[in-house]
Amino acid sequence: MKYRLLTKEQLEALPVEFSTFLASQQIDAKEWKQLNKDKPKVVLEELQVFSDFVWEDVLTKVSYLEHSSEQHLNLFKCEVDIINRIYIKIQFPEIDLTTTNGLNWLMNHLKDEKVEAFKGSKSYNPERNIEIFKLIEQGSVISKDQLYEAVSQLIA
Numbered sequence: 181m182k183y184r185l186l187t188k189e190q191l192e193a194l195p196v197e198f199s200t201f202l203a204s205q206q207i208d209a210k211e212w213k214q215l216n217k218d219k220p221k222v223v224l225e226e227l228q229v230f231s232d233f234v235w236e237d238v239l240t241k242v243s244y245l246e247h248s249s250e251q252h253l254n255l256f257k258c259e260v261d262i263i264n265r266i267y268i269k270i271q272f273p274e275i276d277l278t279t280t281n282g283l284n285w286l287m288n289h290l291k292d293e294k295v296e297a298f299k300g301s302k303s304y305n306p307e308r309n310i311e312i313f314k315l316i317e318q319g320s321v322i323s324k325d326q327l328y329e330a331v332s333q334l335i336a
Contacts, residue, residue, distance in 0.1 A: 181228045183235040183313055191227075194234065201230045239309035244328050247320040250276045253286070255328040256320065258312055262301045266331055269296045283327070290334045297335045 191198060202212055205226065215223050245256040251271070257264040268277075268286065271294040276282040289295055304311045316322070 182232045182310070184231065184317075185227055186231045186234060190234075197234070198230060201233065202226070235313065236309060238322075239312050242312050242322050244323045244325050245312065245315055245320040246323040246327060247315070247318070248277050250278060250282075253277045253331075254320070255331060256315065257325075257328050257332075258308070260308070262303055263308075263311065264301045265299070266328065266335070267296075267298045267300075268331070270294060287330065287334070290331070297331075299332070299335065 186194075199209075202208070207215070207226070215226075242258050245254075245258065247254040247256075251269060251273070253266075253268040255266040255268075268290075270277065270286065275285050277286060286295070290297060
């Protein structure tokens with residue numbers, strides 16, 4: 181398996197996609213129920229294939245990721261061949277970058293001496309989707325471009 185099994189909740193959120201997948205494997209609802217009873221190993225294999233298919237589709241579409249804690253912010257722009265990163269560290273214990281107020285404060289104080297900001301880029305290792313998956317598993321969330329692009333312009 182390339183990634184990981186989808187959670188029960190993730191699978192339940194994709195009933196149409198899963199039914200289409202099973203149909204593509206020439207498995208109807210009756211046969212699926214029977215497989216669940218008699219061949220749990222086959223069921224697991226099908227769930228693994230479906231999970232990898234879903235993850236691959238989702239990861240290919242990712243353009244931006246964010247990972248924040250109270251004092252740190254990691255922003256990623258995921259291009260085809262490289263990943264760009266903006267890392268920000270603040271030394272203001274009263275500010276929480278996981279909140280809207282904290283992010284608003286940051287946008288007005290990026291040039292403060294107690295705000296460290298770094299930009300960098302690198303090639304993916306070993307490959308794009310695996311690296312993005314690892315970042316998600318470590319707590320990054322898929323995001324839109326607004327925060328990355330706004331911060332990037334301010335620290336250029």
